[in-house]
Amino acid sequence: MAEVKRIYGRTEFPGKVTAEALVAPKYLQGFTNVSPWQGFTTERNHPLYRIPYTDKVLVFYSPRGSGGFLAYGFGKKPAAFVHTKSSPLTVGCMLQAHVPSMTDFDEDPLPYIESGDTVFVNADEGYIEITKKEK
């Protein structure tokens, strides 16, 4: 049976969902550098350039740049957000997205989660559970 790791954090927006993780190894940027209607980042040179995030748990350190980061909360949005650092940019995004979101964890989950892992985001009870993908 696959190992499950649970990490507690702060709920940015409540709700529960289980979905595949998509991990951004670099800050995410909104405004023109995301296409909410297509559901992928359009930032040049970004590792997630044109990789769909729709219905996935989008995992990242924190956003940078414009308040237009809130565009990640529109259209073909992720199923949930998991991020290391919160800021007014993530607050603005969650006001739009209204999907489960967690941040400010007891232990930074970013080094542990890889794209393709399964993440249960239980923002109602304040934790996430990561199940590693089969190698």
Added chain:
Amino acid sequence: MSYDFPTLTDEEKRIYQGEEGIVKQKCMQYLVEMCQISGATRLVDLDGTGDMHTPGLALSQFYQITLDELADFADNGGRFAIPTFANKSPFGEQPPIDGWEKCNICGQQNPEWRQDDPAFHKKAMHEDEFAVLRKMGMMTTHSCANYLTMSYLPSVGQHCSWFESSQMPYCNATLGARTNFDGTLATCLLGKAPYYDMHITENRYGTILVEVDRKIKTDLEWDVYGFTVGEAVDVEVPIVTGTSRPTTTQYQKFNSAMSTGGAVRMYHLPGITPEAPTIGFAAGGKHIAKTISIDNAALRRNYDILNFHTSNDVDMVYLGCPHLNIVDLMKLAGKLDGKKVKIPLWIMTAPWLYPQAKALGYTEIFEKAGAHLMSGACLAAMGAVPQGVRSIAVDTAKQAYYITGCYPDENDPLQVCYGSSDDCIDAAITGKWHGEWR
């Protein structure tokens, strides 16, 4: 796990329960949700200024105020609680306020949104909405750099509610006032904002010391340094050393570049910015746990990243991100006087500076040179370039980094030449890019 309901005063509870009408109720409900998301336990009364930049009258997809509701509020004496200025057009069309007649592009690449079409322009100005907002007291400055023209700057320590990434550090670091990224109808109308992050003194202290091995003096150096510091610190509060005393232009570039490379809403320049008489004071008397050293190689690397072109042919030049101040316009007019551009050169300033530029003769100089002055918009925000333009020269990291996002086509991406204002002027006159990191 938190997501707790904040503590509200009796007055705030009455508003939340709708006793002061539907408009104030929706605004308060939205602020309560913002508290829950941010972890703020209460609201703070604003005593500074507001910079509002909300899409239409929708606070979010879940809190929408109709024009009829707002008009009724205004007719019954409803006003903004704090002096409130309009950021760039908050509507999707993003029309230039002045100079739109020669803005030959389709907004957001939508063929029905021709910016130079008088009928479209009239519609895109949303006068119905702005007439109500003005009645409520909004001053329609329509700039991403409202601090240039608002003539009513907040003082040190005043609580504000601004929008626009480049304005966050201008308010917090340059002016020493306090804002989060929340300049909306809700905050400006109620004069309240969630009390978290930059409103709290402890969160404003520097946590990282940044050093550089080259004295930062020129506008381009400030811009590249800003992007580099931003990437290095993201949401931390850096204490930045190694610079000259910045001009207003350099503040504009540094602030916008830091909030492009990262999400810096507060920083300190020891001996320069108001909350940093010394490094120790900027750190709140605490030990600074981390030092970042930036060398010339790192600056050059980011200069190269901000350049995104395979050819030195340039089709167009755009200056005015953030909106140019009056000294920028004066210098630009001096450099273009008697010259002739070979390719389109678009210049963007704040609407309240546009009449001054005209009165001072700059607009005429620009027109004789073949350049075009506009106000109140932004090329990246309009989401398009003129037909046939595939390579553009710009002088700020912010525009350089966002304009390509409008064209996510792997086979035909928009190319960007990035460098100094003088490099851009040279490109406008020659059609070639000669800029380099020196």
